[in-house]
Amino acid sequence: MRHFKETLYKWIFTILAFASLLFLVGIILTLxxxxxxxxxxxxxxxxxxxxxxxxxxxxxxxxxxxxIAASFVVTFGAMAVCVPIGVGTALFLHELxxxxxxxxxxxxxxxxxxxxxxxxxxxxxxIVAPFIQNLLGIPTGLNAFTASLVxxxxxxxxxxxxxxxxxxxxxxxxxxxxxxxxxxxxxTLTRVVVPAAGSGISTAIILGIGRAVGETMTVLMVAGxxxxxxxxxxxPVRPMTATIAAEMGEAxxxxxxxxxxxxxxxxxFLITLVVNIFAEIISRRFRLKLGLGR
Amino acid sequence: MTRQTLRENGPFAxxxxxxxxxxxxxxxxxxxxxxxxxxxxxxxxxxxxxFILVRGAPAISWEFLTSVPRRAMTQGGVAPAIVGTFYLTVxxxxxxxxxxxxxxxxxxxxxxxxxxxxxxxxxxxxxxxxxxxxxxxxxxAVFVKVFGFGVSILxxxxxxxxMALPGIISASQEAILAxxxxxxxxxxxxxxxxxxTIxxxxxxxxxxxxxxxxxxxxGRVAGETAPILFTAVTFYTRGYPDSVFSEVMALPYHIYAxxxxxxxxxxxxxxxxxxxxxLLSLVLAISAVAIILRQRQRRIYGS
Numbered sequence: 001m002r003h004f005k006e007t008l009y010k011w012i013f014t015i016l017a018f019a020s021l022l023f024l025v026g027i028i029l030t031l032x033x034x035x036x037x038x039x040x041x042x043x044x045x046x047x048x049x050x051x052x053x054x055x056x057x058x059x060x061x062x063x064x065x066x067x068i069a070a071s072f073v074v075t076f077g078a079m080a081v082c083v084p085i086g087v088g089t090a091l092f093l094h095e096l097x098x099x100x101x102x103x104x105x106x107x108x109x110x111x112x113x114x115x116x117x118x119x120x121x122x123x124x125x126x127i128v129a130p131f132i133q134n135l136l137g138i139p140t141g142l143n144a145f146t147a148s149l150v151x152x153x154x155x156x157x158x159x160x161x162x163x164x165x166x167x168x169x170x171x172x173x174x175x176x177x178x179x180x181x182x183x184x185x186x187x188t189l190t191r192v193v194v195p196a197a198g199s200g201i202s203t204a205i206i207l208g209i210g211r212a213v214g215e216t217m218t219v220l221m222v223a224g225x226x227x228x229x230x231x232x233x234x235x236p237v238r239p240m241t242a243t244i245a246a247e248m249g250e251a252x253x254x255x256x257x258x259x260x261x262x263x264x265x266x267x268x269f270l271i272t273l274v275v276n277i278f279a280e281i282i283s284r285r286f287r288l289k290l291g292l293g294r
Numbered sequence: 295m296t297r298q299t300l301r302e303n304g305p306f307a308x309x310x311x312x313x314x315x316x317x318x319x320x321x322x323x324x325x326x327x328x329x330x331x332x333x334x335x336x337x338x339x340x341x342x343x344x345f346i347l348v349r350g351a352p353a354i355s356w357e358f359l360t361s362v363p364r365r366a367m368t369q370g371g372v373a374p375a376i377v378g379t380f381y382l383t384v385x386x387x388x389x390x391x392x393x394x395x396x397x398x399x400x401x402x403x404x405x406x407x408x409x410x411x412x413x414x415x416x417x418x419x420x421x422x423x424x425x426x427x428x429x430x431x432x433x434x435a436v437f438v439k440v441f442g443f444g445v446s447i448l449x450x451x452x453x454x455x456x457m458a459l460p461g462i463i464s465a466s467q468e469a470i471l472a473x474x475x476x477x478x479x480x481x482x483x484x485x486x487x488x489x490x491t492i493x494x495x496x497x498x499x500x501x502x503x504x505x506x507x508x509x510x511x512x513g514r515v516a517g518e519t520a521p522i523l524f525t526a527v528t529f530y531t532r533g534y535p536d537s538v539f540s541e542v543m544a545l546p547y548h549i550y551a552x553x554x555x556x557x558x559x560x561x562x563x564x565x566x567x568x569x570x571x572x573l574l575s576l577v578l579a580i581s582a583v584a585i586i587l588r589q590r591q592r593r594i595y596g597s
Contacts, residue, residue, distance in 0.1 A: 002487060009489045010404055016396035017405075017414055020463070023456050024417040027424065027432045034435055088331025096325060105332070107585045112339045114510075114581040116517025118546040119570050123342050125553060126563065153338045160335065186321030207423075214425025216520040217550065241427045241520070248434070248524050265431045269424060276423040280416075 031269055034262035038062065041256075047263065053227040053238075055247065055257040062260045064267065066229045070144065070237035073230055074219055075212045077148025078155055082212075083205055085152075086159030090201075093160070094167045095189050106164070113157035121221035124150035129222060138234050140224060145233045147223035151212055159208040166200025167193060169290055199286035203279050210275040214268065216241040240264050343574075350571025353564050359572070362533060372569055374531050378447075378542030379573075381535065382526060383516045385451025386458055391508060393455075394462030401463075402470040403492055422460035426520040429457045433525040448538040450526020457521055458511050465507020469500040502591050509584035513577045519546040529555060545573045 038047070042062065050063020089109070093102055128150055129141030170193050178188040194201070224236020225246065238246070244261050251257040357371050364370035397414075405411045433453030443449040473496050481491040497504075527547040535542045552566040 006487055006489050013396050013400040013404055016393055017400035019393050019397060020421050020459060021414055021417040023459070024421050026436065027428065030432050030435045031428070034431075085331050085335050088328050089335045092328040092332045096328060107582075107589065109335070110585055111578055111581050114513050114517070114577055115339075115342070116519070116546055116573060116577055118517065118519045118549050119342070119346065119574055122549050122553060122566060122570050123345060126566075127341075127345055153342075156335050157339070184317055184321050186324040187317060190324070210423050214423075214427070216425065216427040217546075221550065221553065241425060244427050244431065245520060245523055248431075253439075262431060262435070265428050269428050272423045272425060272428075273420060276420050279423075280419065 027269070031262055031266040035259050035266045038256060038259040038263050047260075048267070051229060053243075055251070055260055060256055060260075062256070062263075064240070064264060066227050067238060067240045067243050067264065068267070069229055070223065071213055071239040071241070073144050073233065073237060074147045074151060074223060074239050075209060077144065077233065078151035078212045079205070079209060081149060081152025082155040082159050082208060086156045086204075086208070087163045087201060089156070089160040090163035090167055091189065091194070093164055095185070095193065109157045109160055113161055115154075117154065117215060117217045118221075120150055120154045121218040124218060124222035136234070140236060142222055142224035142236055143234050144223060144230055144237045147219050147237070147239075148233070150222050151215060151218050154215070154218060155208050155212055158211060159204050162204030162207060163197075163201050166197045166204055166286070169200060169286075170196045171290065196290065199282045199289065203283040203286065206275055206279040206282065210272050210279070213275070214241060214272055216245050220245050240268050244268075346567065346570050346574055350567040350574075353568030354571060358568055363530065372543075372545070372548060372565070372572070374534055375543040375545045375548040375569065376572065377534055378527070378531075378544045379516055379546070379576075381447050381542060382450050382454060382522060382544055383512055385447055385538070386454035386515050387508065387512055389452055389455030390458045390462050390511075394459050395466050395504065397459075397463050398466035398470055399492060399497075402467055403488070403496070418460050418463055421456075422464075424457075426457060426518060427523075429453055429521045430523050430525060432456075433521060438525055444539060445524070445526060445528070445541050446539045447526060447535060447542055450522040450542070450544075451538075453521045453525045454515050454518060457518070458515050461511045461514065462508060465510065466500070466504050469503025469507060470496060472503055473499045502587070506584045506588040506591065509587070510581055513580035513584070516580070517546055517573060517577045519544075519550060522547060545569055545576075549573070 047062055047064055048068065049065050050061065051065050052061040052063045053066050054061040093105055093109075097105060124146060125142070129146050131141070132138070132143075132146050132149075133141030174192050174196055175188055178192040179185070183191070219239045220242040223239055223242060225238045225242065226236040227238045227243065228235070230237045244264055247257070248261055251261055359371060359376065360373050361371035362374055363372065397418075401411065401414065405414075430453065433449055433456075437443045437449035437452050438445055441449075443452075477495050477499060478491055481495040482488075486494070522544055526542055527544045528541040529543070529548075529551045531541065531543050549566050549569045552562040552569070556562050
């Protein structure tokens with residue numbers, strides 16, 4: 001009887017543990033199934049590199065290049081903001097801050113990482129966009145530049161937090177050896193600690209990229225929403241996530257437009273999949289290098 | 295003697311003080327740069343908090359928090375949105391907590407080191423990286439359409455729950471792994487079975503850690519917008535939801551709707567500030583509680 005109960009519990013947990021796998025497979029199947037009708041009628045290459053996104057014209061055009069380009073521009077703009085600031089913050093916290101400073105600032109940054117994206121979107125729309133518009137004298141403040149800025153600020157606490165973890169994994173013996181050889185703190189930081197934590201910091205940055213690509217509400221509200229290939233960073237753009245969020249409501253169920261939005265979802269999913277795999281490989285190498293095992 | 299005092303008073307201090315070396319200058323500049331980074335980060339984030347607080351506070355009143363919206367969203371309160379966010383969050387957590395906990399128990403306590411377990415770990419990692427809008431698409435196609443739940447609290451909660459699952463699993467795993475091995479060994483040595491050990495020794499010891507992990511995830515779920523966009527929310531309801539199959543208003547979506555729909559931008563912006571302040575206070579208070587709790591636990595367990 002006792003043995004039976006033990007086995008039963010084991011099986012219950014084993015089955016429930018597969019829930020994540022089930023959901024992942026479910027998501028993949030759903031995305032494929034719902035975008036399949038579009039993918040059989042158009043060449044995949046034409047969809048990804050097509051230059052015109054006119055889903056409601058007759059005949060409609062489903063070129064996703066403007067949307068993909070917009071996602072890339074905004075994501076890399078955001079990285080240009082959050083990588084230096086985030087990594088700098090992490091290094092400051094770990095290497096320079098006194099113990100009481102750290103004890104306060106680390107939780108504060110972690111709490112700030114929890115600010116909902118809609119609040120950033122709202123703030124960007126109502127404060128940052130008018131400010132940028134007046135400052136630079138451009139027709140609209142809702143553009144790729146503003147979106148990058150707001151998204152970058154938003155991702156900073158996350159990158160800082162992950163990078164700080166990476167730096168804290170560097171064994172203190174590395175640091176002590178360098179200091180003992182007469183290097184000062186800055187030399188130790190730039191030539192020993194950062195290289196040792198390098199792939200950990202890269203993982204933080206890559207995960208940050210994954211988040212920024214997939215971020216929806218901020219870019220929906222701040223990026224301006226024009227589905228055209230951006231000529232400059234001050235043009236309004238419509239990233240992939242914003243396109244899905246904005247157009248799903250008006251797309252007729254089962255129409256080509258509807259399937260096209262799922263196809264965007266599929267491409268987004270594939271991008272984040274690649275990003276995750278990269279992050280996984282690099283972080284595994286990092287842990288092996290520092291002798292932390294798997 | 296600390297590193298600093300050794301540098302200043304140690305046996306080689308005299309030689310060191312002789313000249314200001316290039317490396318010292320670059321060190322000072324470098325430290326300045328790092329300091330500037332954190333000042334920048336805190337400045338930006340402080341600005342956001344400042345604007346939301348200062349401009350949102352005048353909108354908050356007892357009526358704003360407790361009454362239903364009137365006159366096409368230009369008067370009255372946002373109570374249905376607060377209630378809606380509460381239902382969605384409770385629904386999502388009550389779905390993902392049992393599932394996530396079970397998964398964590400399996401991975402920490404039962405998992406044989408096989409390919410299958412690696413696949414589970416891999417799928418958790420990948421699930422964690424999927425954009426929230428893709429969860430929204432999935433929820434729409436599966437819960438709203440295939441299962442026929444419609445745009446409802448149920449569909450929204452399930453979608454949010456799946457999205458929260460990886461976070462719940464890793465928080466629970468961390469808490470379970472932090473339970474000292476000796477506790478388990480003592481229990482097993484006394485003749486308890488594996489399950490008895492898990493239920494009466496491991497889980498009670500891991501409970502505080504699991505709790506903080508769950509609270510952190512509640513904060514995240516409450517603020518999410520994209521997954522509920524097509525699965526649960528509507529701009530306006532007359533009153534409060536009456537079943538799990540009704541559409542709801544939710545605070546995050548309400549902010550978006552106020553900024554993009556309607557005809558009275560000035561008044562709506564004011565209400566949106568109020569909603570942002572409520573949402574921000576809720577989410578920050580929840581995560582602050584979790585983080586403070588966790589710090590206290592870490593001090594106790596000394597890890």
